[in-house]
Amino acid sequence: MPEASLGKERTPLGVRRGSYDDLVQPMATSTPTDVLASEPSAASGRTRFTLAKAAGSLAAQVSRLTGRGSGVSIRGQVILKLDPNALGKSLAGRRVAVVSGTNGKTTTTHLLHAAVLAALDPAASDRVVSNDDGANLAQGLTSTLAMSPDADTALLETDERVVGEVVRLGRPDVVVLLNCSRDQLDRNHEIAALSAGWREAFVAAGVGGPTVVANADDPLVVWAASAARRVLWISTDSRRSLDAGLCPRCGAPLPPADDGVWACSSCGLSQPEPDYVVAAGEIRHGDRRYRPSLRLPGEFNVGNAAFALAAAHVLGVDPDTAIEAMESVQAPAGRFATVRIGDTPATLMLAKNPAGWAETLPLAGTDPVVLAIDSAAADGRDVSWLWDVDYEQLHGRTVIATGPRATDLAVRLTYADVDHVVVPDLESAVSDIGRPVDVVATYTPFQQLRKMSAR
Amino acid sequence: MTARTPTDDVRIVLVYSSLLGIYGDRGNAMVLARRLHWRGERARLIAVEPGRVLPDDADLYLLGGGEDAAQVSAANAMRLDGAINRAVDRGAVVLAVCAGYQIAGHRFTDGNGVDHAGLGLLDVVTERSAHRAVGEIASYSDILSGDDGWLTGFENHGGLTRLGASARALGRVHAGIGNGDGTDGAVTGRVLGTYAHGPVLARNPALADHLLELVLGRPLAPVACAEVGQLRAERLAKAGVTEGLRLSA
Numbered sequence: 001m002p003e004a005s006l007g008k009e010r011t012p013l014g015v016r017r018g019s020y021d022d023l024v025q026p027m028a029t030s031t032p033t034d035v036l037a038s039e040p041s042a043a044s045g046r047t048r049f050t051l052a053k054a055a056g057s058l059a060a061q062v063s064r065l066t067g068r069g070s071g072v073s074i075r076g077q078v079i080l081k082l083d084p085n086a087l088g089k090s091l092a093g094r095r096v097a098v099v100s101g102t103n104g105k106t107t108t109t110h111l112l113h114a115a116v117l118a119a120l121d122p123a124a125s126d127r128v129v130s131n132d133d134g135a136n137l138a139q140g141l142t143s144t145l146a147m148s149p150d151a152d153t154a155l156l157e158t159d160e161r162v163v164g165e166v167v168r169l170g171r172p173d174v175v176v177l178l179n180c181s182r183d184q185l186d187r188n189h190e191i192a193a194l195s196a197g198w199r200e201a202f203v204a205a206g207v208g209g210p211t212v213v214a215n216a217d218d219p220l221v222v223w224a225a226s227a228a229r230r231v232l233w234i235s236t237d238s239r240r241s242l243d244a245g246l247c248p249r250c251g252a253p254l255p256p257a258d259d260g261v262w263a264c265s266s267c268g269l270s271q272p273e274p275d276y277v278v279a280a281g282e283i284r285h286g287d288r289r290y291r292p293s294l295r296l297p298g299e300f301n302v303g304n305a306a307f308a309l310a311a312a313h314v315l316g317v318d319p320d321t322a323i324e325a326m327e328s329v330q331a332p333a334g335r336f337a338t339v340r341i342g343d344t345p346a347t348l349m350l351a352k353n354p355a356g357w358a359e360t361l362p363l364a365g366t367d368p369v370v371l372a373i374d375s376a377a378a379d380g381r382d383v384s385w386l387w388d389v390d391y392e393q394l395h396g397r398t399v400i401a402t403g404p405r406a407t408d409l410a411v412r413l414t415y416a417d418v419d420h421v422v423v424p425d426l427e428s429a430v431s432d433i434g435r436p437v438d439v440v441a442t443y444t445p446f447q448q449l450r451k452m453s454a455r
Numbered sequence: 456m457t458a459r460t461p462t463d464d465v466r467i468v469l470v471y472s473s474l475l476g477i478y479g480d481r482g483n484a485m486v487l488a489r490r491l492h493w494r495g496e497r498a499r500l501i502a503v504e505p506g507r508v509l510p511d512d513a514d515l516y517l518l519g520g521g522e523d524a525a526q527v528s529a530a531n532a533m534r535l536d537g538a539i540n541r542a543v544d545r546g547a548v549v550l551a552v553c554a555g556y557q558i559a560g561h562r563f564t565d566g567n568g569v570d571h572a573g574l575g576l577l578d579v580v581t582e583r584s585a586h587r588a589v590g591e592i593a594s595y596s597d598i599l600s601g602d603d604g605w606l607t608g609f610e611n612h613g614g615l616t617r618l619g620a621s622a623r624a625l626g627r628v629h630a631g632i633g634n635g636d637g638t639d640g641a642v643t644g645r646v647l648g649t650y651a652h653g654p655v656l657a658r659n660p661a662l663a664d665h666l667l668e669l670v671l672g673r674p675l676a677p678v679a680c681a682e683v684g685q686l687r688a689e690r691l692a693k694a695g696v697t698e699g700l701r702l703s704a
Binding site (some may be wrong): 182190191192245246251252253254255256381382384385386387388407408410411412414415416417422 | 477478482504523524525532590609652654658682683
């Protein structure tokens with residue numbers, strides 16, 4: 001397979017990095033009074049970054065040896081503490097692709113990673129770095145990049161709140177915006193503000209800004225992306241409900257679209273003509289049609305593949321190569337993996353918010369089905385969203401409710417008239433079943449089940 | 456009181472879900488309808504989106520939570536429509552939660568410091584707080600009795616709400632912020648407001664039944680649900696309301 005044109009426009013092979021201090025803009029976190037953050041010269045800036053990385057690696061090693069974790073996050077924390085400009089320095093000189101949105105980031109990043117790797121000689125795979133583990137805040141990104149100083153292409157799953165910073169510091173070639181839906185409102189109080197923040201970043205980036213691969217079905221994404229230099233619009237056949245009650249441009253009420261095509265009757269902001277259309281398992285782009293045989297279930301994953309396909313294309317990957325590579329992706333970061341917990345083969349599915357549950361719950365077909373709910377910081381401390389999920393579709397089956405917020409789920413299921421049993425302990429809720437079962441879990445129990453299966 | 460006969464469905468209006476339904480607010484409608492159903496009563500849920508006319512002859516109106524811009528838009532639309540005020544004049548019952556609670560007052564200040572007129576159904580005004588209140592809230596309400604008076608919920612708002620002479624607080628705050636003065640929510644006539652947001656009636660079935668009894672004008676037979684009792688115990692304990700404290704209430 002011929003090597004694609006990765007790095008051709010901006011960062012030809014062998015002529016990258018080494019001069020990152022010249023490229024970096026100071027981060028907003030540095031203040032004149034902060035002695036550590038002020039950088040009198042490029043040389044001392046480089047030294048600081050090098051020392052910070054060494055200290056970060058040490059911290060990560062300690063974390064691993066003491067069994068506290070993978071060390072990814074602590075490495076990033078230490079590096080950023082010692083060198084507040086580290087994220088910008090780590091990004092500089094690389095070709096960057098950002099994948100963000102409230103649902104589907106990790107899977108789409110894995111699909112894009114596979115597509116980009118397929119376009120390279122296998123011997124050159126260390127040219128690509130990606131945070132496949134989903135550590136997507138500033139510390140996770142810094143940590144991942146510090147581990148791979150020689151990779152010239154960075155494919156970064158990026159938390160919604162960090163997109164603006166990465167656009168400013170990393171000048172990505174492509175930014176994928178999957179959706180903008182309600183998620184963890186105890187932290188993100190306003191999804192409208194997230195979308196406005198993305199838009200500001202694209203306005204500030206101007207003509208040097210990224211190509212944005214954006215969801216044409218989501219008004220909040222459309223308003224943000226339409227400020228970008230160039231946009232590839234994707235329309236998917238997904239069941240995601242749209243959370244824009246108001247037109248993001250003029251503030252007029254935006255009623256739910258009857259025929260799936262939305263438009264503001266007040267200011268005229270409307271669904272853009274899509275460049276890629278996903279319908280009935282097929283991705284259409286101009287005259288081309290692709291029907292990927294993904295190893296991941298659900299129409300929404302064909303949608304994720306369409307975003308990855310478009311992003312790969314921007315990075316110079318041939319579409320047929322990309323599709324073939326994406327077909328080999330299996331269980332990205334444990335999603336849809338079938339693992340063994342005790343004697344039970346369990347298929348693990350992650351659902352973090354109402355939009356995620358709407359996609360995932362229909363794929364959980366076993367009887368009983370296990371639903372695991374937690375409200376740790378990573379899950380969102382408020383479980384009010386349980387009432388936005390259509391658990392009524394489980395009528396006729398039995399739910400095993402588990403996790404620290406199993407009782408909240410049990411009350412929801414009582415009102416939904418769905419049979420259920422509460423088994424508070426996560427491990428026994430799954431291991432006692434003894435036959436194949438689907439498990440849908442929020443973030444924390446999902447990760448706990450992955451760990452149990454790895455024991 | 457509206458002209459309703461005992462055989463009528465209880466008509467429950469879910470107001471502008473796309474604006475005031477940010478986090479499980481529709482759960483309150485589901486809880487009310489199901490609790491009527493369990494008693495052999497009939498409920499009719501009417502969901503009205505902005506741009507559509509609100510009925511002024513329904514029994515119970517539910518106003519939920521929303522983001523800043525959505526809140527302002529919803530308040531303006533409701534004031535222009537006028538149906539909820541007419542319905543309340545005729546004796547309809549209102550549960551107003553979070554942003555909806557602020558809208559039900561005389562006025563509220565948005566995130567940019569701009570004042571907006573509310574519906575004036577509750578004798579309260581809301582200003583902006585320097586700190587956002589996010590977390591579990593527990594309060595005790597005298598409009599209910601015994602252990603049922605403990606209200607549990609989750610709050611997520613940036614409002615400081617002051618009560619006027621014709622409003623009384625819904626509850627005294629034990630944990631959390633609520634109105635910001637040691638109380639949560641407000642009651643004026645048959646209109647109730649609270650900062651315990653989203654599906655507050657799921658955790659507080661006595662409050663749900665109280666609203667239904669206001670509508671029906673007669674007491675409802677109790678229904679037992681062990682899991683709701685368990686949930687109340689878990690959430691109240693989390694908020695520091697111990698069993699001893701609950702029994703002494």
